[in-house]
Amino acid sequence: MGKWESFFSKDTQLLKSSEIRDLLKLTEGRNVISFAGGLPDPSTFPVEDIKKITNEILESKSSQALQYTATAGVSELREQLVSFSNLRGISNITQNNIFVSVGSQEALYILFNVLVNPGDHVFVEKPTYLTALNVLRTRRPEFHGVPISERGPDLHEMERQLKNLQSEGKKVKLLYIIPTAQNPAGTTMYMEDRKYVMELASKYDFLVVEDDAYGFLVFDGDNPPPLKALDKEGRVIYLGTFSKILSPGLRLGWIVADEEIIREVELFKQNVDLHTPSFNQFIAAEAIRKGVIQNNLPKVKSLYKEKRNQMLSAMDVYFPSNVKRTRPVGGMFVFVWLPGNLNTTQLLQQAMMQGVAYVPGNSFYYDYSGTNTMRINYSFPSKEEINKGIEILGNLIKSKI
Ligand SMILES: Cc1ncc(COP(=O)(O)O)c(C=O)c1O
Incomplete structure (x- = not known):
């Protein structure tokens, strides 16, 4: 001891x-x-681009970039993220659906704290991202696992478990899932499986926390749209990150979700760190606006x-x-x-x-x-x-x- x-x-x-x-x-x-x-x-x-952008920001926007900012994020970045989300097929959203976090890790931390009570029924893939699991564990949910094979998660098995839980009168709260280039399994779900998840979510009325950390990094074949792009009911909470497409050291991620959920995340984050570093957010906004990320x-x-x-x-x-x-x-x-x-x-x-x-x-x-x-x-x-x-x-x- x-x-x-x-x-x-x-x-x-x-x-x-x-x-x-x-x-x-x-x-x-x-x-x-x-x-x-x-x-x-x-x-x-993209070191040279970041150097140039950083200088420009310090020259023209230092009073904002070095200042406190809104908890949900710098407006310039949220606006850019609306159009950046379109590249993944996510449309019909506004700035109010976007929330900027300190990496997607903070988004996971806040979301699971905002959503999960001890004893809640939560589905995760088997295997799934370790640090998401660790955060979930601190919420003491009742876990249910969806086994992954080379094809991705076994959704028939998930449906079987959902039926069982329903017959026992138990309600499922959420599914945490990484449909594209899964960590750790490396699997990418087929379009038909994506639709199947959305049907299950709707039928059994649970939320989907979709982690799209690698969604921009599909290098073979089709890149099916994220679940959020198929979401007609607002039940998918989408997580993106700049870590794999720009720089993990900037510690920037974002959430796309229904405004009601964003508001709750905002209240929670005020107690964690007030807001995500403004300076980094300006860098990311410019990196999207100038096409640095897209071109890289x-x-x-x-x-x-x-x-x-x-x-x-x-x-x-x-x-x-x-x-x-x-x-x-x-x-x-x-x-x-x-x-x-x-x-x-x-x-x-x-x-x-x-x-x-x-x-x-x-x-x-x-x-x-x-x-x-x-x-x-x-x-x-x-x-x-x-x-x-x-x-x-x-x-x-x-x-x-
Ligand atoms: C699936 C997944 N989600 C989230 C994260 C967290 O990344 P970050 O906080 O850098 O956005 C990672 C990092 O490796 C990851 O693999």
Whole structure:
């Protein structure tokens, strides 16, 4: 027990430092190829454009950009986000439907606090984004899982569970879902499945929190519209982020939702941090207005496609054939299922000794199942590292089978 532990609130006990994070810390300063993070390739940052925009803002708008601003965000940015949302097929919205947050992470934190009471029935994908799960856990909901296969979430299974809950007189509050280039699974839902989710949401009357973190990063085939673009009833709360398309260091994300929901989020955020940094918001607004993001996207997508290709071909060569994996059409991750008896948490220590790190997949499951899975990132490592790292990992897996 630490010296000050008895002073900490009960809630902080849910904030246990993740075992994995502690393990991955051991890689710091060592020569380990890391497939563990979720970082963009820094060569995609439009540094010169940001430099120019920053200077212009300081010269012409410093009195606003360096000042406090409205809790929902700088009006210039919200206006730009209305048209930027059109690029994803989201229309019929105004500034009043937009809320700017400190990354989409803060949006998740606020939304789950605003919406979820202890004991509420909440659906998540199995697996799903770890930090969303962690925030949800602090709300103490009753979790229900939708298993993901190479195709995406199994919606028939979800419907089966919804029917069961209904027959027990239980009402579902919300579904948290990442339909496009899912983190960690790398799956992208087909259009028919997207319509199916919306039918279920309407029939069983629940809210959908749609995380579109990678929606602008689909590099293969069609990019189906987000659920928000199919939403006729206002029940989808859409989350976007500048982290993967401009810079994560700016810490900017946004919500598109019904005005009533936006107002509630605004009240909550006033108690958290008053507003998202004005200066960064002006930078993002100009980056959209000048087309910096739109013009940079083809470069980002083609780089990630090359890295994805490198990753998949290395896996074809070095992984045994009874290892299953996704084939992402966008985003930054491949998800891998090893034969059921292999435990990827146990394997990690050995992998790191041999110079490779990944994230064991069970942290992405609300019930910590998925012990034979792993998430592999391809956006950050170089192509040479991808090849070398997958060779090491493949040999290690083969030695265990
Ligand atoms: C699915 C998903 N949602 C949300 C986030 C949070 O990103 P940010 O707070 O940088 O917008 C991430 C980051 O990796 C993510 O993968």
